[in-house]
Amino acid sequence: MTTAIHIQTLSEENYLKVIYHLGKDAKVKISPTAIADALNNNPASVVDMLKKLVDKKLIQYEKSKGVRLTEKGKKIALLIIRKHRLWEVFLLEKLEYSWDEVHEIAEQLEHIHNPQLADRLDKFLGFPQYDPHGDPIPSASGEMADIYKTILSEVTEGKTCQVVGVKDTSSSFLQYLKKLDIGIGTKITLIEKIPFDNSVIVSVKNGPNTTVSKLFADSLLVHE
Amino acid sequence: MTTAIHIQTLSEENYLKVIYHLGKDAKVKISPTAIADALNNNPASVVDMLKKLVDKKLIQYEKSKGVRLTEKGKKIALLIIRKHRLWEVFLLEKLEYSWDEVHEIAEQLEHIHNPQLADRLDKFLGFPQYDPHGDPIPSASGEMADIYKTILSEVTEGKTCQVVGVKDTSSSFLQYLKKLDIGIGTKITLIEKIPFDNSVIVSVKNGPNTTVSKLFADSLLVHE
DNA sequence: TCAATAAATTAGCCTTACCTAAAAATATTT
DNA sequence: AAATATTTTTAGGTAAGGCTAATTTATTGA
Numbered sequence: 001m002t003t004a005i006h007i008q009t010l011s012e013e014n015y016l017k018v019i020y021h022l023g024k025d026a027k028v029k030i031s032p033t034a035i036a037d038a039l040n041n042n043p044a045s046v047v048d049m050l051k052k053l054v055d056k057k058l059i060q061y062e063k064s065k066g067v068r069l070t071e072k073g074k075k076i077a078l079l080i081i082r083k084h085r086l087w088e089v090f091l092l093e094k095l096e097y098s099w100d101e102v103h104e105i106a107e108q109l110e111h112i113h114n115p116q117l118a119d120r121l122d123k124f125l126g127f128p129q130y131d132p133h134g135d136p137i138p139s140a141s142g143e144m145a146d147i148y149k150t151i152l153s154e155v156t157e158g159k160t161c162q163v164v165g166v167k168d169t170s171s172s173f174l175q176y177l178k179k180l181d182i183g184i185g186t187k188i189t190l191i192e193k194i195p196f197d198n199s200v201i202v203s204v205k206n207g208p209n210t211t212v213s214k215l216f217a218d219s220l221l222v223h224e
Numbered sequence: 225m226t227t228a229i230h231i232q233t234l235s236e237e238n239y240l241k242v243i244y245h246l247g248k249d250a251k252v253k254i255s256p257t258a259i260a261d262a263l264n265n266n267p268a269s270v271v272d273m274l275k276k277l278v279d280k281k282l283i284q285y286e287k288s289k290g291v292r293l294t295e296k297g298k299k300i301a302l303l304i305i306r307k308h309r310l311w312e313v314f315l316l317e318k319l320e321y322s323w324d325e326v327h328e329i330a331e332q333l334e335h336i337h338n339p340q341l342a343d344r345l346d347k348f349l350g351f352p353q354y355d356p357h358g359d360p361i362p363s364a365s366g367e368m369a370d371i372y373k374t375i376l377s378e379v380t381e382g383k384t385c386q387v388v389g390v391k392d393t394s395s396s397f398l399q400y401l402k403k404l405d406i407g408i409g410t411k412i413t414l415i416e417k418i419p420f421d422n423s424v425i426v427s428v429k430n431g432p433n434t435t436v437s438k439l440f441a442d443s444l445l446v447h448e
Numbered sequence: 449t450c451a452a453t454a455a456a457t458t459a460g461c462c463t464t465a466c467c468t469a470a471a472a473a474t475a476t477t478t
Numbered sequence: 479a480a481a482t483a484t485t486t487t488t489a490g491g492t493a494a495g496g497c498t499a500a501t502t503t504a505t506t507g508a
Contacts, residue, residue: 033455045496047457095344108336114329120319235465269466271487
């Protein structure tokens with residue numbers, strides 16, 4: 001049976017995406033209010049839309065259990081997230097946008113509909129596993145790798161990690177990164193943590209040791 | 225004075241684009257009915273929208289003169305056309321879509337908003353001058369080259385031209401093109417036209433002479 | 449347990465961008 | 479110039495997807 005993914009409206013897609021994300025990072029009940037907060041709109045509007053999504057069999061909704069995506073809804077949500085993250089990689093790597101600019105544009109691009117688009121983009125980009133914020137890109141079949149990213153300051157002494165993103169996108173931080181020659185994919189070895197002020201001694205690209213502050217180490221997202 | 229290009233709705237952008245195109249290929253009066261035909265909607269709806277566009281100073285409308293774009297409206301229309309054609313190049317060259325698939329996806333992509341997007345895409349693609357249908361890509365400043373494209377059968381004997389697109393996107397035609405090793409940018413020299421059946425003798429990439437039918441020569445778009 | 453508070457829902461409105469049907473204005477023919 | 483046809487415009491309506499305000503239902507905690 002071919003479960004054709006019918007085209008959703010932009011608004012429906014945003015609801016599915018938000019519901020997916022809310023369901024991810026906590027096993028809590030997903031309420032209309034939570035969705036309204038995430039979408040920056042009104043709970044009353046959410047209730048309307050939830051009815052529509054239930055009718056379309058994209059979600060299940062019982063006051064007791066809150067909102068849950070159906071398999072169909074989850075599939076669509078994951079495809080949107082897949083497209084979002086792939087486009088982010090494209091914008092950063094090919095169009096030279098910066099980390100803090102890609103998200104907003106990807107919010108628009110994720111809604112472009114075409115059956116082959118995600119897979120072709122994926123191939124063109126060389127099947128990236130993570131987006132510029134270090135979040136995993138769902139596979140064509142809708143599987144998503146675990147998120148291993150942490151902040152540099154939590155890496156074990158002696159371990160080498162790879163930069164996947166930043167938590168701070170201020171230009172002063174980004175300029176400092178540039179000065180240290182750190183970008184996405186850069187390998188950093190954590191040499192030692194200094195207990196006194198929690199600063200961290202690292203080696204960038206196996207180069208000479210450098211000391212960075214706790215603030216810095218807290219702002220850099222890495223994969224171990 | 226910075227004439228900020230305010231964001232238009234998708235619908236407004238489509239009106240501006242259609243009005244631009246209608247104004248291009250004929251010096252005729254652009255009427256609500258003509259616009260309705262082009263957009264596949266109702267003249268009554270068009271009249272509504274024309275009022276809105278007049279209010280926004282994107283068009284001028286007098287029953288006597290019909291609709292005309294203001295400078296502001298023209299600027300926006302050209303930017304949308306620029307994005308459309310750049311995305312078409314991207315889809316064809318980078319994502320390996322075929323000539324007949326790119327238009328529909330570009331119809332969506334042309335509405336992605338970001339101040340730097342068109343220019344960055346342009347640079348990434350190597351500043352292409354024409355899209356896969358042989359239509360000129362407006363420059364960043366909103367200038368558009370003339371359209372020199374014609375069909376192969378109208379090329380002068382002895383002249384060499386370059387393939388810019390196809391008029392027929394049937395798979396039988398596309399397969400035949402593949403067999404003849406003809407793609408976008410391929411150089412073809414028109415050796416001789418046969419009066420009897422209007423077939424045409426050509427040399428592809430300065431290779432051996434081949435004879436193609438009038439139907440074929442009418443279906444291939446080229447630049448002289 | 450029962451008030452107090454918070455969340456969910458309903459009811460009624462708004463805007464956008466369409467629609468149809470009818471009326472008004474223009475064009476075209478004869 | 480009148481009659482006919484065509485366009486344009488007006489009037490009133492619809493579906494999406496928001497909104498506020500009021501009501502109902504749950505939750506909490508005293």
